Amino acid sequence: MMQKLWQKKPKLSYNEQVFDIVQFGSSVKEGAKPNDIDIAVIFKQGSVKEQLEGAQKIKRQLEKISELPIHIKPFDLYSFFDIGNFAKENVLFYGMSLIYGDYFAKRFGLIPKTYLFYSLNDMDKKDKVRFNYALSGRVGSYGLIRKYGGRILRPGLVEVFPEYEDLFFDSLKKITNKIVLQKKFDLA
């Protein structure tokens, strides 16, 4: 039983019209306490009725390996990118494929990354040191980068994986308010 179903790459039975099964929302984020698990089932094509029934079959299988309730939503590739689909940014940026065990965005040749801009100007030396320790660690303890991955691109800018962005943000925000996140995609 686990929250990050995508890491398990569960063996699911589904028809050939399924393009991908994607876990998204708070359940993919490190440190979050979700109430349910959001799953998007993306179909290549097929009638809405078939998509609904197909998604329901997948839901029943996932319910057996999840402690949390499953909230499932079917799309076809056309409706997924429709302007009326408010969930698409979340699915595309944070979504993790249960079939491939990797970022869903990679199916489109994209790698999601979060940039974390910060400024240490006008800070006490003591807080600057605290910030650097939190980020890069010190003798005897790991910093956020060592623990969760990511890299310092230049002073004032850290690149982190989307699923860890809240963890970085919340930890560093305790030391400085001058910190902002920016989402971006790299070409794979």
Place this chain on the structure above:
Amino acid sequence: MDEKDNIIKEKKEEKEIKEKKDSKEAEEKKEEKKVEEEKKNEEIKEKIVEITKEQILCKTAKEYFDSGEDELKKNRFNSALVLFFKSLIALTDLYIYQKTKNTPSSHVNRFKITKEKFEEVYNIIDKDFPHYQDSYVQLVSKELVEVIRDDAKIMAEKTQIKL
């Protein structure tokens, strides 16, 4: 003289005893009748509640369904979906009532009852519910509305209601 008096006295006592007995029996009969009447009233009352609940659920199911059709004709798909789903839920409650003589008190309770006792019905409402929830913030397609409408029709058949 004494003997005559005694006989009269005895007869009087006998009469009193008989009267008392008759009166007790009458009272008992009256009580029985009262209990019977109360029972009958209770049964009638229950029947009225039964009819009223069924009638209300049936009426709301039809009303929502008709309104859904109206909205669908006007291409107002989000409104149509909400109305067809409400019709579906009224029919689900009616189905539960027909089978158990109880009606669910909430969505959670409804899902619990159907999951435990009527899996086929549970699958329908569990499949459609997220779309009803999302209809507040997402544009829905005509095709999706038609799926929900068809599910309401399936429930109407199960409950033997003509929509």
